[in-house]
Amino acid sequence: MTRNDAIAHAREQLRSGEFLRELDRRVAYKTESQNAARSDVLRAYLEDELKPAFAALDFDSRVVESPSGKSPFLVASHREDASAPTVLIYGHGDVVDGMVGAWRDGLNPWATTQVGNRVYGRGTADNKGQHSINLAALRAVRQARGGKLGFNAKFIIEMGEEIASPDLGKVCASLRDELKADLLIASDGPRLSADRPTLFLGCRGGYRIHLDVNLREGAHHSGNWGGVLANPATILAGAIATLVDGRGRLLMEQLKPPRLSNQIRQWLADVKVEPTADEPALSENWGEDGLSAAERLYAWNTLEVLAISAGNVDNPANAIPGRARAVLQLRFVVGTRIDDLIEAIRAHLHGHGFPMIEVSGAQRFAASRTDFDSPWIRWAADSIQKTSGKPAAVLPNFGGSLPNDVFSDTLGLPTLWVPHSYPGCSQHAPDEHILLSVTEEALGIMAGLFWDLGEMPRPLGKGH
Template identity: 80%
Template sequence: MTRADAIARAHHELHSGAFLAELDRRVAFQTESQNPERGDVLRAYLEQDLQPAFSKLDFTTRLIESPGGKGPYLLAEYKESSSAPTVLMYGHGDVVDGMVGEWRDNLDPWRTTTVGNRVYGRGTADNKGQHSINLSALRAVREARGGRLGFNAKFIVETGEEIGSPDLRQVCESLRDELSADLFLASDGPRLSAERPTLFLGCRGGIRIHLDVNLREGSHHSGNWGGVLANPATILASAIATLVDGNGRLLVEQLKPPRLSNQIRAALADVKIEPMPDEPALSDNWGEEGLSAAERLYAWNTLEVLAMSAGNIDKTANAIPGRAQAVLQLRFVVGTKVDNIADVIRAHLHGKGFPMIEVQATQRFAASRTDLESPWVNWTAESIRKTTGKAPAVLPNFGGSLPNDVFSDALGLPTMWVPHSYPGCSQHAPDEHILLSVTEEALGIMAGLFWDLGEMPRALSSAASHGA
């Protein structure tokens, strides 16, 4: 059998209906990790579905309990040769709320429904569809090699990614020896576009910034008190305007990342952000000046206002509110100093005349990325190009946040993420879906990667494999 045979077998998984049947079975598990009543379902997904699936591939499996009492973890391992490369893979079996009743044509989020090129269902894009693609590709390569993979493989599946992966680092550090590998290879998040295969090496970090202005109890008539009572909503809006301007540009130097390196600029030079017709158009004159859209999204920091509140917008009274609050989010790249970010913002606002604003930083995600000079970057990109005939977009990091730092920093592995979704997939929203066209290409990409990994006599050098 050949590389082409393995890829053909992976494509057959889709054409035969086997892949979609498997995905439908997995989507049916209502694994909402934000719902405290779904604990048994999270465990059942691992025990009843994934453990048997891995066993058929000759992986040994065991469940790891969460030290914090959250959902369990599945550790699967396949050993073939001490001299062969070892790859560590990752996926998450939990999903966000199903949002029953909010989907188009009243679709059931807990079953897959194919409409044209789209396959709808909660978890199809994030992340059941993606780790199912990787499992199917493993199966195709194993069959093509007559029951062998040609490399050693480990897979960790968590059930708490949608609640911030609260115990993942602790669990992985406790399993450091068991999770040792030459390469981390996983799939989550969207490609650059549906048409272009993508490789990203890490993720931006994220911190939520809570701003609260509490001036008094209750509201007071705007006619009787307007002009003599300070308005917390006005204060809050003015304060935010000193952090980020009306074009989304950062105004505080400490919130900005280090200067873009020539290496990062070169990596993003051919990356075009081109939304599909059903995706939002890029805003003109928005974001940092002098940067391309790709540099703004993948190599710069942004401060976004996620929510604001003052008074009752649905039942507006002619009254000055007593309090106002906002939640902002700083998305940041590697090199940004964020350890004391709340103090930085508090000091800035105090200096601008807003000492009454309370500042709190919560829900932190670390920024991390593998060094672009890692030999695994070119190896992965070349394998994808060989399979698809397309040069993949190589992104220094994903625009969003993932627990990449657990693998790149805590475990010290070069991290390669090959996503199988696309920006318009509606993850975390009603109508979540994957595209059949992307799924077919992704099955081939992963089969090609796994085949090429099995052709290696030994792992690539890990020198200079990851960055801070």
């Protein structure tokens, strides 16, 4: 059989209903990793649902315990030829809270419901639907090749991504030899848009920054004390304004990334950020000057105020508060200097007359991406275009954050992320869904990628 046969087999799994029946069964597992009462369900998803699926594809699989005991992993492998390429594939089976009762028309988050082009259910987009697409594509290629893939494949499925993957790095480091591969292909997050196949090479990092102003106990009457008592909320607002201005532009140099290279600008030249009708419109005159929307989102840093408080905003008293606090987040790209960021912000604020502000950091995660010179990027982009007839949007990194550094840094792999969702999918919210049109295209894209991988006599860069 041919490449086109493999792609047709993959798409037929959606049209026949096989894929949706499989997804419905997986969505029914209430794998909320933030809920301690779901530990048995997390394990059951791996033992009862995924292990049989991998066995049907001739994979050996086993459950690996997490060092913290919070969430198990499944490691699976299929070996055909020592000289053939080996791909590591990642996914996660845990989901956020189901938010029962908050979904449209009383939909049950633990069952799939098709409404037009949408299929609703918790995990449909993040991430059960996405790793189910990849498994279905492998099945289609294996069928087309008479029971062979043409390459070696390994999987790692975690059940703690929604609690920040606390053990993924340790587990991968301990299994470094077992997980050895030539590249990572994974699927998570959204495409650039529903109609644009996307390939992103890594993710931005993130760093939460806490600013606290604690001047005195209690609040004091604003008439009797106004003008003679310093207001912590006013101080805090002034301090933030020295870090980022009223148009979202970074003011402190160390918050900025290295200057954009011509190579990154070239990759992003045809990338348009165009929200759909049910997504928020892009704000005018917002963000760094001289950059396109794509460059701001995928190649620059942003400092966002996530929360700010002083007094009781719902029932304010006529009083000057004694305390104020804010939580900011820096989203940053590769090359940003963050090791001494908290100390630098503290010194910056002190130099601007705000020595009374306490600065601390939390929830730090790394930025990482594949080198643009990797031959795997062009190979994957060409394969996606051959299948879909559309040029893939190649992004230096995902706008959000994923545990990509575990694969790029700990395991030393080129990382290619091929997302099967879209920005309006409502992941982490009520009404999470996938689009049937994107799912069908994604099944074909992944079957094409896996077929092309099996056509290589050896990995790229090794004898080519």
